[in-house]
Amino acid sequence: MDKVIMHVDMDAFFASVEVMDNRSLRGKPVIVGGISERGVVATCSYEARTFGVRSAMPIYMAKAKCHNGIFLPVRYERYKEISNKIFSVFNEITSLIEPLSIDEAYLDLTHVNKDSLYIARFIKNRVKKETGLNISIGLSYNKFLAKLASDWNKPNGLKIIKKSDVPNILFSLSIDKVHGLGKKSVKNLNDIGIFTIEELYKLPVAFLIDLFGKFGAEIYDRIRGIDNREVKIFRERKSIGKETTFLNDTDDKDDIKPYIKSFASSIASIMESKSLSGKNITIKIKTSSFINHTKSKTLTRYIHREEDIYKEACNILEKLKLEEKIRLIGLSISSFKEKKIEQLSLF
Incomplete structure (x- = not known):
């Protein structure tokens, strides 16, 4: 029996909460992370992203890119309050929830006796009704593909990746979409002419193991739709x-x-x-x-x-x-x- 894994991601979460609390910010480039030149961007609205603003970018750089940006301090307690409401909706569906952060989680729906697409739409509607926020949802038979699906057509996305879609659906994607490949690994692959998953797919497993150690075998499997990681209810704090x-x-x-x-x-x-x-x-x-x-x-x-x-x-x-x-x-x-x-x- 194939697993049914859902990945949920709250779109531009901190910025979305700020817009929800202050409707005059709607449609504007909202950047959360502080007003000091010394800070960094925690998150930003999609309007700000069109200017090239990204998470973890220094505030002074974000101001240079987005002159009309609205810079706001982080209100973590407020974000946590909204996050708790959203996670309570998840708990109505299943207890098999792996929180990745305040605004992201995996849900294992394998043994939930309802259609997964129906559940996804139910969650999106409930979250919208109770918080006013949009979330993106990905559905697949493993964690890697579910996370990839949730990022497919953000914001407010909903995507299913089936077994029959793999590997062809992945081929045109950049290798930076592969979970586990960080900036350094992506650069190493780019340096040898590997930019897309299709190009990565053609590399033999032995080559990837030489390049990345035993993790190379996981990359080899992952882009072939193989990912045996379980949804862990309690994530060990590292x-x-x-x-x-x-x-x-x-x-x-x-x-x-x-x-x-x-x-x-x-x-x-x-x-x-x-x-x-x-x-x-x-x-x-x-x-x-x-x-x-x-x-x-x-x-x-x-x-x-x-x-x-x-x-x-x-x-x-x-x-x-x-x-x-x-x-x-x-x-x-x-x-x-x-x-x-x-x-x-x-x-």
């Missing part, structure tokens, strides 16, 4: 982190340490609430020329206390060679285990 962009670039480590201290406090609070300990500490920096660097340290013990996280982070920071000023600093912890409550012996 890391907990915080980062910020400075008002002014700096190369003074003493200026940076108060931010590290604040991050350590926030991360420790989150870990405490989830009963987690971790042993991999990572410092991330972005230089004034927008180059990202990370440096990690794997400890011999698990930690969760603020003072321990701060101490280890500072040790990493001290070993960093700051060859130019930095504009962003981040701290994260990973390699988790669940803390167990130890019962003290009376003896």
Whole structure:
């Protein structure tokens, strides 16, 4: 029995919520992410995208591309409120839901005794009625194709990819549509003349394994419609982190340490609430020329206390060679285990 997998994606979510709350913004280039020149775009309306504005783009660059853009700060609590309403609609259909983010999820409909197209239209109508927002939905027999389908005719899209459609339906698409191929991998393939999935399809599996390691075999299968990943109800959190962009670039480590201290406090609070300990500490920096660097340290013990996280982070920071000023600093912890409550012996 083939699986029935749905991928749902809330179109330009943050910007759409802002337009819903303020109708005067309708049809205008709304850019969410902050009003400071030092920030980055979280998301933007489709009107802003026509100017070349994209997520993760520095605000100053977005302003240069879109002179009449309306720049708004992130209101995460409001977005979470709307997201919860939408996910409650999903829960009426199935409990097999894998949230990918606040605005994206997989649903496994394999054992839901209703036509999948009917369910998709039901969800779209309910979400529109209860929140006023549009969502895009993709349906297929695995996760890769369902996600590809949801992106097919956004915004407000609905697409089904059947087994009989594969692989021909994929051939004209750019290789950057293949889940798992990041910018570096795409560039490596472009450098050898591979730009479309059809061109990628012609490469032997051994070549892809040489290029990408064991992941090359997954790419080989994926573009042939093979993807055995399950919809996971609980996604394991891989890391907990915080980062910020400075008002002014700096190369003074003493200026940076108060931010590290604040991050350590926030991360420790989150870990405490989830009963987690971790042993991999990572410092991330972005230089004034927008180059990202990370440096990690794997400890011999698990930690969760603020003072321990701060101490280890500072040790990493001290070993960093700051060859130019930095504009962003981040701290994260990973390699988790669940803390167990130890019962003290009376003896």
